[in-house]
Amino acid sequence: MGAGILGAMTRHRIFGMSFARIYPLYVAKVERKGHGQAEVDQVIEWLTGYDDAGLARVIADGTDLETFFAEAPALNENAPLITGVICGMRVEEIDDPLMQRIRWMDKLVDEVARGKKMSSILRGS
Template sequence: MENTRIYKMSFAGVYPHYIAKAEKKGRTKEEVHQIIFWLTGYNEESFQKILDDKTNFEDFFNNAPKMNPNASKITGVICGYRVEEIEDKLMQKIRYLDKMIDELAKGKSMDKILRQ
């Protein structure tokens, strides 16, 4: 994986794709936010600042208020990689989010997505 390019990408540049993927399958922006906030500990206000500042993925995850301790329960394949086997911790966090958005788009219940 070419990690450094992904790390430097603006989260705000990818965020609309997360929303579009969810909405295309009948899910909502609010559900995407619920996933992001659950995973990272951000709230509406701090997340809006991330978008306004065009924060990159590296800073988005490294400065997250609190990564959810249940994130390690996220398993499966995304982009050809098993998320639980990704050794680069930052890339693993990015793929956790990708996996959860994918599960949302596939119609999984929020309880299952949020590992409750």
């Protein structure tokens, strides 16, 4: 009945959270540091392959993060180059693919907020 030692059956609450709920938090975070929504959109679009219309649609639809990534047009092939610590975890060591994608997105937004160069954030692409 239990999820086992590794919690394999555990579904993280964040997976069911809507993208529309976290998106304004991302924008507010970068705006506090003198950056803008366009930069947030750029890094999310780079990661997921969504365009402006696609992002607007998933926001309007209340799409959850699990569906957001499952339906992402094209996960960037350079996404595995995203490394570092976010929420106390090294993103390159996260085993759950969906959680890793969410944390990649968090990391990219964090790098925008910190003022890292866009060429570096987008892993040279």
